[in-house]
Amino acid sequence: MTSATYFSDLKVRVAQNTGLCLVIVGFIAFYVFYNMNHPRGFSTAVYIQNSNEVFTLAMVAMAQTVPVLMGGLDLSVGAIMTLVNCLASHLLSGSPIQILLGMITCLATGALCGFINGCVVVYGRIQPIIATLATGAIFMGIALFLRPSPGGNVDGDLSWAATNDLFEVAATYGLFDDGKAAWFQPIAWLPVPLLLILITAAFIWMPFARSVTGRSVYAVGSGEGAAYMSGLNINRAKLAAFTLGGFFAGIGGLYLALQTSSGNADIPQAGAYTLNSIAAVVIGGTSLLGGVGSAIGSIFGALVLRTISFNFRIFEIDPLLQPLFEGVVLLAAVSLGALSVLRVKNTLESFR
Amino acid sequence: MTTQDTPVSTRRFAISADDKPIIVAACFILVILAIGTGYTLITQGTATLLSPAYLLQQLQVGAFLGVVAAGMMLVILLGHIDLSIPWTVAAAAMMATAVGGAAAIPVGLAVGLLVGLVNGLGVAYLRIPSMIFTLGVNAVMRGLMVAYTGGFAPQTAATPLMQYLAVGKIAGIPVALLVWAVVSVGVIMLLNRSAIGRYIYAIGNKEAAAYLAGVPTKRVIIIAFCLCGMLSGLAGTLLAGYSTKAYQGMGDAYLLPAIAAVVIGGTQILGGRGRYLGTLVGVILIVLLNSVLSIMQMPEAGRQVIYGTVIILMLLVYGRNQKVTQ
Numbered sequence: 001m002t003s004a005t006y007f008s009d010l011k012v013r014v015a016q017n018t019g020l021c022l023v024i025v026g027f028i029a030f031y032v033f034y035n036m037n038h039p040r041g042f043s044t045a046v047y048i049q050n051s052n053e054v055f056t057l058a059m060v061a062m063a064q065t066v067p068v069l070m071g072g073l074d075l076s077v078g079a080i081m082t083l084v085n086c087l088a089s090h091l092l093s094g095s096p097i098q099i100l101l102g103m104i105t106c107l108a109t110g111a112l113c114g115f116i117n118g119c120v121v122v123y124g125r126i127q128p129i130i131a132t133l134a135t136g137a138i139f140m141g142i143a144l145f146l147r148p149s150p151g152g153n154v155d156g157d158l159s160w161a162a163t164n165d166l167f168e169v170a171a172t173y174g175l176f177d178d179g180k181a182a183w184f185q186p187i188a189w190l191p192v193p194l195l196l197i198l199i200t201a202a203f204i205w206m207p208f209a210r211s212v213t214g215r216s217v218y219a220v221g222s223g224e225g226a227a228y229m230s231g232l233n234i235n236r237a238k239l240a241a242f243t244l245g246g247f248f249a250g251i252g253g254l255y256l257a258l259q260t261s262s263g264n265a266d267i268p269q270a271g272a273y274t275l276n277s278i279a280a281v282v283i284g285g286t287s288l289l290g291g292v293g294s295a296i297g298s299i300f301g302a303l304v305l306r307t308i309s310f311n312f313r314i315f316e317i318d319p320l321l322q323p324l325f326e327g328v329v330l331l332a333a334v335s336l337g338a339l340s341v342l343r344v345k346n347t348l349e350s351f352r
Numbered sequence: 353m354t355t356q357d358t359p360v361s362t363r364r365f366a367i368s369a370d371d372k373p374i375i376v377a378a379c380f381i382l383v384i385l386a387i388g389t390g391y392t393l394i395t396q397g398t399a400t401l402l403s404p405a406y407l408l409q410q411l412q413v414g415a416f417l418g419v420v421a422a423g424m425m426l427v428i429l430l431g432h433i434d435l436s437i438p439w440t441v442a443a444a445a446m447m448a449t450a451v452g453g454a455a456a457i458p459v460g461l462a463v464g465l466l467v468g469l470v471n472g473l474g475v476a477y478l479r480i481p482s483m484i485f486t487l488g489v490n491a492v493m494r495g496l497m498v499a500y501t502g503g504f505a506p507q508t509a510a511t512p513l514m515q516y517l518a519v520g521k522i523a524g525i526p527v528a529l530l531v532w533a534v535v536s537v538g539v540i541m542l543l544n545r546s547a548i549g550r551y552i553y554a555i556g557n558k559e560a561a562a563y564l565a566g567v568p569t570k571r572v573i574i575i576a577f578c579l580c581g582m583l584s585g586l587a588g589t590l591l592a593g594y595s596t597k598a599y600q601g602m603g604d605a606y607l608l609p610a611i612a613a614v615v616i617g618g619t620q621i622l623g624g625r626g627r628y629l630g631t632l633v634g635v636i637l638i639v640l641l642n643s644v645l646s647i648m649q650m651p652e653a654g655r656q657v658i659y660g661t662v663i664i665l666m667l668l669v670y671g672r673n674q675k676v677t678q
Contacts, residue, residue, distance in 0.1 A: 138661060327494060
């Protein structure tokens with residue numbers, strides 16, 4: 001490929017993903033600004049802390065993205081996350097085998113919750129928004145049943161290793177000469193949560209989005225009738241979308257248990273995660289009408305949301321004003337994205 | 353999809369598609385009452401649930417949800433949704449108690465109207481999906497109220513008139529119930545007897561078609577959101593009167609039950625279809641379900657599960673969509 005065609009290809013790609021590019025630029029600007037003003041900016045400690053704070057929201061935002069791409073909405077992501085969080089606080093202790101089985105059970109539970117959502121939507125033929133509102137209440141009830149009051153027992157080593165950098169992982173489990181091997185040094189500073197996000201995006205989301213089922217999810221979001229006429233398996237796409245969403249939410253809940261070493265069936269917290277996930281999805285350039293966007297954008301949407309709160313801490317803005325700033329930023333972000341409506345020449349085109 | 357083509361004349365007991373949810377929900381209310389009464393008869397030997405005083409008291413508490421659900425229904429009929437209700441309720445209550453005196457209730461309603469106006473402008477003119485725009489407005493309202501109150505419950509108290517509207521009684525009937533009745537009559541008149549009501553249904557069915565037919569779609573959307581905001585404001589002032597003061601998060605418990613009540617009553621979540629009577633029945637169903645569960649001293653976990661199961665079961669009976677691909 002010559003450089004000219006390469007650049008024109010790049011231009012098309014950027015033009016097709018304006019929202020994604022904007023949110024990435026926005027995140028980098030916010031984050032560099034934050035680090036420049038942080039007394040210990042650009043240090044591993046700061047990266048670790050920030051990636052810990054961002055991880056669960058990033059996962060829940062990815063979870064929300066898949067049903068949204070399909071033209072639906074999942075109001076139960078926060079509840080699934082909380083349910084898995086409470087389950088993990090019971091299972092993540094004991095021998096390594098027990099812990100491993102516990103983690104697999106947790107992730108399977110998340111996927112199962114998503115699958116149940118999918119079944120209610122596909123076979124019950126109930127609108128996703130209202131179906132997940134109801135299943136969310138059920139998942140929340142089970143979470144409360146598992147953990148009537150906050151608490152739990154999570155393996156300390158695992159918790160420490162998962163919430164720090166790679167060096168601590170190696171040191172905790174005695175790998176690579178306790179993390180002192182020379183070849184290991186260049187990557188030893190990488191925060192584990194950041195790596196986990198990258199792995200989830202690269203090895204679960206990307207292959208899914210490129211698969212036939214993944215493309216079907218996009219197609220259903222763009223036009224269900226047309227997707228059906230094209231011979232795509234709509235039911236499978238919907239089931240897969242909700243199941244994958246539940247799985248991502250499960251990862252988020254599992255990590256929250258590792259991070260806090262406990263489970264907490266907190267209804268307002270679950271609601272806040274659900275609402276923030278919608279905000280992250282929209283900021284990340286995914287259309288709520290379906291068919292356009294990606295989970296990668298939602299990760300950056302979550303990063304932007306959290307980075308804004310980080311900046312509040314640095315500048316010691318009155319904590320009482322923080323909710324107001326967050327609200328204004330959210331409203332401004334979605335309004336900016338909507339300004340293109342002013343360019344619509346034919347009013348009929350604005351209805352969809 | 354406005355009317356279902358059920359051949360009424362050929363079947364004596366044919367039920368129109370719009371009535372079916374209402375009848376099913378009403379039957380379910382009887383089931384709830386029967387279960388609750390059975391429980392109290394066994395444990396206490398009395399039929400507490402069936403006493404008029406108890407029912408009136410439950411309906412008085414339900415009136416707040418009923419007023420919120422009435423507004424929510426107008427917006428859902430358009431095919432939109434209003435997620436800003438929690439902090440509209442709280443903001444109206446806080447402003448009403450802060451101003452006090454004769455202006456308290458008008459101020460509460462005005463706060464709701466203003467929030468509704470902002471919602472309507474964003475949805476109608478910027479064409480931002482209502483789901484996300486009202487979510488943002490809710491966050492801003494929360495921010496404003498936290499900044500204003502310092503994050504604590506305001507010290508100001510509700511005016512005597514607000515308290516009277518919320519807890520007073522006329523000839524044994526709670527005034528709050530009368531307020532709900534007035535709102536209900538107003539909404540029924542609006543939906544069935546006014547041009548705006550028909551426009552709301554038309555926009556919910558197919559906005560482009562309504563626009564081409566000459567409906568001032570933007571104005572109707574704004575009016576619906578304003579009414580929804582104002583009814584939330586009314587609920588906020590009543591609620592402040594009920595608990596004699598405003599407090600943080602006082603509206604949080606009303607958003608999801610309001611949506612559930614509207615949907616259980618047979619209104620399509622995508623808009624264009626549904627009757628107000630259904631919403632009324634839906635509110636009563638949710639209120640009675642809550643009260644029976646609290647009589648049974650059901651822990652929160654069980655409540656959530658039952659709550660979700662009931663919504664799904666009700667919708668499985670009558671809320672199933674037509675297949676897009678049929």
